[in-house]
């Protein structure tokens with residue numbers, strides 16, 4: 001080694017953390033070192049493929065009950081800034097990375113990610129071959145796992161993992177919802193984000209948000225589209241919400257198995273047709289369940305920032321942020337309406353077929369009338385968006401608020417505003433000229449606010 005290289009090695013070497021182990025329920029073992037809080041944490045292991053936005057991922061309440069592995073190899077380079085956090089506290093069980101950077105460099109950094117995780121009590125392991133881990137999960141599927149810095153015996157950890165609870169059937173929303181109602185408005189926007197400066201001053205809509213573990217960026221998206229937001233707990237009865245006389249109701253993202261979150265889907269069923277509705281991710285699943293949809297569990301889910309989704313109304317492909325392990329099945333909502341489905345009478349197994357035919361198919365739902373498939377995942381053909389045609393409501397499985405990820409789909413917040421204005425063409429728009437939300441395709445800040 002040259003003298004310079006040796007000096008560099010000494011200057012950048014970090015002190016080795018305590019030994020740590022990641023053990024999967026199928027017996028796979030990954031050794032590494034601790035880079036967060038000491039302890040032992042159980043959960044379903046998944047991987048997120050985003051290239052940046054680790055704080056947004058770590059603080060996304062939808063990760064409650066899960067161990068998250070980041071595929072980007074070096075994590076923590078630009079530190080942590082509280083304005084980027086999606087919730088006050090992280091809800092994920094543990095974090096797995098290849099290499100944790102202890103010396104962040106950014107003018108926005110307030111502390112290192114490792115220090116943040118330690119302070120928040122999140123167990124984390126580094127030094128894991130995350131490529132091997134991802135290939136393993138891709139083949140074997142999502143499963144229970146443990147990260148431990150306190151037990152060095154893989155056999156003993158495996159025994160504990162196999163006794164730990166599964167994600168399926170557990171209500172994780174209870175732990176990340178709010179205790180009572182509160183409001184969120186222009187004054188609450190994160191001050192260091194450019195858009196906070198350009199937000200509309202006078203909210204035009206009163207919106208109630210079912211807080212199932214909502215990401216702050218979703219609230220920001222609603223406020224930027226002219227909403228004054230009141231958040232209510234996940235199990236608030238629909239009648240209580242209606243006494244607030246909202247212009248619209250929003251169903252938020254949230255963790256865990258949607259089939260374990262009955263009170264929220266019951267509320268969605270009671271509100272459909274009585275007030276305009278919009279749902280994202282778990283909210284999409286809640287609205288679909290209200291219409292009787294069956295929910296599938298995906299083999300290892302969609303967690304990342306580059307999932308291609310085709311908008312069947314415009315034909316355009318949006319690159320989207322995603323974070324879900326479950327998905328409602330479009331085919332379970334009802335029989336096709338041939339005259340609104342290009343003459344088709346039979347459901348197709350692979351929903352990408354509708355994009356090939358340039359058709360946005362419609363089913364007849366027993367309870368709520370006609371429902372249109374508006375968005376499809378181009379990687380695996382899963383359903384990504386529904387619009388009800390006979391009641392004012394629509395929802396998407398992916399994350400238009402990004403955080404982290406691309407903002408191609410931010411126009412959906414503007415669409416919700418148009419829905420609340422009673423416009424039938426609220427979704428049938430050209431992304432490039434969507435002016436209502438102030439969004440200009442390709443820009444990252446609010447440049448024009450109508």
Ligand SMILES: NC(=O)CC[C@H](N)C(=O)O
Nearest residue numbers: 253254256281282325326
């Ligand atoms: N981000 C979310 O809202 C996730 C929804 C649900 N918990 C799922 O995993 O599918």
